């Protein structure tokens with residue numbers, strides 16, 4: 001694709017270590033990575049290879065031990081906690097394996113909540129959230145609470161919540177882990193559709209061959225390092 005030239009995210013020599021007794025674990029090990037706007041990336045590798053740690057760094061949920069990390073004009077490793085919180089809220093969408101919806105809120109309120117946190121006025125937030133639930137195929141279910149929805153439907157609410165504010169980048173950590181293969185495929189199709197129609201950038205960590213096969217760029221991690229980085233041509 002020719003429109004994938006704009007650099008969105010840059011990681012330079014990024015390392016994240018954890019101390020385990022007297023041992024230092026290199027969860028992410030001197031890693032360089034450039035993510036371009038509009039990419040659809042699968043991050044795969046064995047358990048413990050550093051996928052979640054890398055997503056947490058990209059999303060500003062965690063800080064690198066060393067190295068430089070930037071998204072657009074923001075230099076993540078130099079930002080205060082308050083600035084990082086704002087950046088996460090305004091620019092990054094998160095989709096988690098376990099959906100992480102608020103149980104006492106309806107589907108609509110779960111989606112609208114993010115916009116209201118951003119300061120969007122309530123009626124406007126509800127209107128935009130309704131449209132987003134429509135886009136993910138949940139137009140008749142906006143008043144249901146998470147417990148009244150199937151796993152696949154809950155994950156669609158989570159997708160709507162992640163994208164309603166049109167973030168620069170959407171990060172998904174094992175989003176199909178709790179779904180059967182049909183719901184997984186529907187979720188992948190939905191994310192691809194959003195990627196193609198809204199040019200939204202997705203980085204998805206997964207063990208799931210369905211997810212890996214669907215990605216245009218496949219990054220293989222092992223021991224915190226990139227062992228292959230493959231772009232599939234259309």
Ligand SMILES: Nc1ncnc2c1ncn2[C@@H]1O[C@H](COP(=O)(O)OP(=O)(O)OP(=O)(O)O)[C@@H](O)[C@H]1O
Pocket residue numbers: 018019020025026027045046047048049050051052053054
């Ligand atoms: N908070 C932490 N404290 C100590 N060690 C950690 C911490 N988080 C991650 N690690 C270690 O860092 C390494 C990478 O972990 P990470 O969770 O990023 O891997 P992963 O590829 O996402 O694994 P999985 O596929 O099982 O989710 C592992 O050795 C893990 O034990």
